[in-house]
């Protein structure tokens with residue numbers, strides 16, 4: 279299931295170089311830099327100090343969650359999708375504990391921005407309250423910064439991409455596509471029940487915002503899931519049952535990476 283990421287530099291024709299230059303101007307960083315900051319495990323690579331391109335996994339749910347996974351293997355995969363309350367964050371925590379990933383929740387990154395006096399704080403607050411999607415330019419920059427801040431090359435990006443526009447923006451900037459995408463499939467009623475019982479003080483855990491998030495999920499997230507499904511890299515996981523039962527379904531996917 280895991281595929282080797284293609285070297286970005288070897289892929290670059292002059293027209294692609296021009297495109298990446300435009301991306302650099304728009305996003306304020308170079309696509310090549312984003313994915314070249316992770317020190318390889320010398321034991322696996324055999325070259326001490328060498329650097330390897332990351333591999334990414336997205337985790338999606340009935341509201342999109344995304345997991346970016348940078349594995350020690352020469353592969354590149356996207357992460358974690360699923361609707362609001364489908365259990366993406368819960369399962370990410372377990373994957374982190376068992377397999378040593380860093381959990382990068384894009385929703386948490388955005389919430390931190392709200393409380394850090396950033397220039398985008400009030401826009402992000404309004405967008406989350408309304409259950410809509412923050413512009414890709416903002417989100418992609420935050421993801422890039424968070425990835426560069428750590429030294430773990432196994433990262434689960436939870437809750438992104440939430441739209442085709444997100445996906446394309448990320449792939450343009452990173453110059454890569456994911457190897458695997460996890461999608462937690464959960465009935466709407468169950469997701470609503472979980473969100474309303476979450477009790478963590480989230481501004482979007484109310485019935486009106488959840489309804490909007492579900493609409494956004496169906497309109498914008500489902501096409502992303504369809505895209506990955508057609509590429510043959512989507513792992514659709516039954517998101518019903520207990521947390522333990524769901525994790526039993528997740529385990530074999532990550533155990534295969536060892």
Ligand SMILES: Nc1ncnc2c1ncn2[C@@H]1O[C@H](COP(=O)(O)OP(=O)(O)OP(=O)(O)O)[C@@H](O)[C@H]1O
Pocket residue numbers: 339341343360361362363364365366367368369385472473475476477517518519520521522524
């Ligand atoms: N299998 C489960 N059964 C019952 N409750 C669950 C289950 N998995 C998670 N929960 C609970 O449901 C709530 C939502 O779970 P979680 O935060 O993991 O969902 P999420 O997909 O990350 O949601 P969001 O997209 O809104 O961040 C939490 O309170 C969590 O403890």
Ligand SMILES: O=c1ccn([C@@H]2O[C@H](COP(=O)(O)O)[C@@H](O)[C@H]2O)c(=O)[nH]1
Pocket residue numbers: 342343362384385386388405406407409410411412413417436437438439440482491
């Ligand atoms: O890529 C993203 C991720 C999140 N958002 C906004 O944040 C909230 C909450 O996200 P969770 O992943 O459920 O914590 C989401 O409803 C969006 O409003 C985003 O815009 N883009």
Ligand SMILES: [Mg+2]
Pocket residue numbers: 366367368383385
């Ligand atoms: Mg979550």
